[in-house]
Each structure stands twice: as structure tokens, then as C-alpha cells.
Amino acid sequence: MKVLFLGNSYTYYNDMPKIFAEICREHGHDVTADSVTHGGYSFEDYLTPGDIDGELFLKKLRENRYDIVVLQEQSVRPALNPDKFLSSLRVLVPLIREAGAEPVLYETWGRRDGHETLEKHSWTHEQMQEKLKDSYTAAGEEFGIRVVYAGERFHRAYRSETGDKVFFEDGTHPSPLGSAIVALEFYRELIK
Numbered sequence: 001m002k003v004l005f006l007g008n009s010y011t012y013y014n015d016m017p018k019i020f021a022e023i024c025r026e027h028g029h030d031v032t033a034d035s036v037t038h039g040g041y042s043f044e045d046y047l048t049p050g051d052i053d054g055e056l057f058l059k060k061l062r063e064n065r066y067d068i069v070v071l072q073e074q075s076v077r078p079a080l081n082p083d084k085f086l087s088s089l090r091v092l093v094p095l096i097r098e099a100g101a102e103p104v105l106y107e108t109w110g111r112r113d114g115h116e117t118l119e120k121h122s123w124t125h126e127q128m129q130e131k132l133k134d135s136y137t138a139a140g141e142e143f144g145i146r147v148v149y150a151g152e153r154f155h156r157a158y159r160s161e162t163g164d165k166v167f168f169e170d171g172t173h174p175s176p177l178g179s180a181i182v183a184l185e186f187y188r189e190l191i192k
Contacts, residue, residue, distance in 0.1 A: 002064060003190070004101070005035040006046065006057055006092075007072030010108050012037040013168065014179035023187045031191065036060060042074035043088030061099045068190060069096045070148070072106035075172065076117060078135035079110075079128050085135055086142065093143045103143070104190070107136035109151035112164065112171035129155045148189045150182040157181050 001024075005017045017033035024031035036057040038045070046054040061069070071092060078085045096103040110128030111117045118128060132151055140147040154174070157166045166178035174182060 001029070001031045001068070001191070002066045003031060003033045003068045003070060004060060004064070004066045005033065005037070005070045005072065005106075006043075007035070007037050007070070007106065008041045008074060009037070009039045009173055010075055011035060011070075011072050011106070012039075013173045014176045016174070016179040016183050019180055019183035020186045023183055024191055027187070027191070029191050034060065034064070034066075040074065042077050042084070043071070043092055044084060045074075047088060047091055058095075061095065061101070066099070066101040068104050069099075069101045070104050070106050070186070071096075072108065075108050078108075078139075079123075079131035080121065082135040082138065086139055089139055089143060093145065103145050105136050105140055105145060105147040106186075107147055107149045107151040108132060109154040109158070112158070112167045115171040117172070125155075125158075146189070148186055150185045153185045154178060154181055 005011050011017065012035065017035045021031050021033040036053055038053045041053065045051060046057055048054060073085050093103045110125045110132065113125050118125065129151065133149065136147045154166055166175055166181060168175050
């Protein structure tokens with residue numbers, strides 16, 4: 001199986017796609033994971049004409065026979081502006097299907113308690129998490145595609161004995177443990 005991840009730092013921190021592929025191989029599955037990532041990017045950024053990373057994504061999509069393309073949106077956009085999130089997917093999903101791959105959504109997580117993004121929007125961690133889950137669920141239903149609820153798994157780990165250990169020190173990105181939790185959720189949902 002060949003998987004392409006399109007996203008930003010929530011994907012590339014700790015090289016989560018590589019962790020995912022290693023988990024798959026450890027369990028006897030032949031999986032390769034490729035990625036196109038750019039810090040802070042939204043789907044809209046990748047779709048901007050002339051964007052170098054957007055061109056790289058299209059080139060990889062044309063030249064490789066991916067089985068799955070995992071789509072990770074900018075971490076706040078689905079909670080703050082679900083319409084822009086959906087409008088970008090209306091372009092990306094047909095492109096991926098035309099290339100013969102299955103589009104899959106990567107739901108992300110709310111920021112750590114006290115993070116400035118939460119304060120700016122008067123959200124709690126749980127409120128941001130719920131907004132993200134709702135947006136990804138709505139997108140999955142609109143396009144008839146799978147959603148890997150990695151953010152829900154991350155959230156449960158954060159609210160368990162694991163606590164803050166899932167976050168990098170900035171309160172938004174995943175720690176190595178956080179990335180391993182996300183990669184394991186992809187294994188459970190895509191392979192197992």
C-alpha cells in the first residue's frame with residue numbers, strides 16, 4: 001500500500017508518516033508513506049496557482065499510484081472557518097479520486113489548556129476539539145470519505161494519565177509520544 005500525506009507541521013513533526021509506515025512493517029504490512037508538508041499551510045495554500053508545494057503535490061499525485069491520500073488541514077481552520085475547509089476539499093477530493101486514490105481525512109486536536117489560540121477565541125480545549133470533530137465529520141459525510149479521528153485519540157490521551165506528555169512544549173504540536181499515538185490510530189483505521 002502506498003500512502004501520501006498532505007498537511008503541515010501536525011504531520012511532519014517527529015516524521016509521523018515514517019512512524020506509521022514502521023508500525024505497519026512491524027505488523028507484517030508492506031506500506032510506504034510519502035508526504036508533502038509545509039508549516040502552517042492550509043489546503044487553500046496548496047491550491048494557490050503557482051505554489052511550489054502545491055505543484056509538488058500535483059506532480060506526486062500524477063506520477064505515483066497512491067492507494068490513499070491523507071488530508072490534514074491547517075489546525076484551526078476547520079474549527080474557525082469550516083466553509084473554507086469544505087470549499088478546498090471540493091477541489092482536492094475529485095483530484096485525488098481522478099488519480100485513482102482514496103482520500104482520507106486526518107482529524108486533528110484542540111490546543112493545550114491555556115494556549116493563546118484558545119484564549120483568543122474564548123474556547124476551552126474541549127470546545128475546540130468538538131468543533132474540529134464536527135467539521136471533519138461533516139466533511140466525511142459530504143464527500144463520502146473516511147475520517148481518521150486521530151485528534152479524538154490524542155484528546156483522550158491528553159485527558160488520561162498521559163496528560164501533557166502528548167504535546168510538544170508549545171502546546172499545539174505533538175511530542176514524539178503524541179505523534180506515535182496519531183500514527184497508531186492511522187494503523188488501526190487504515191490497515192488493521
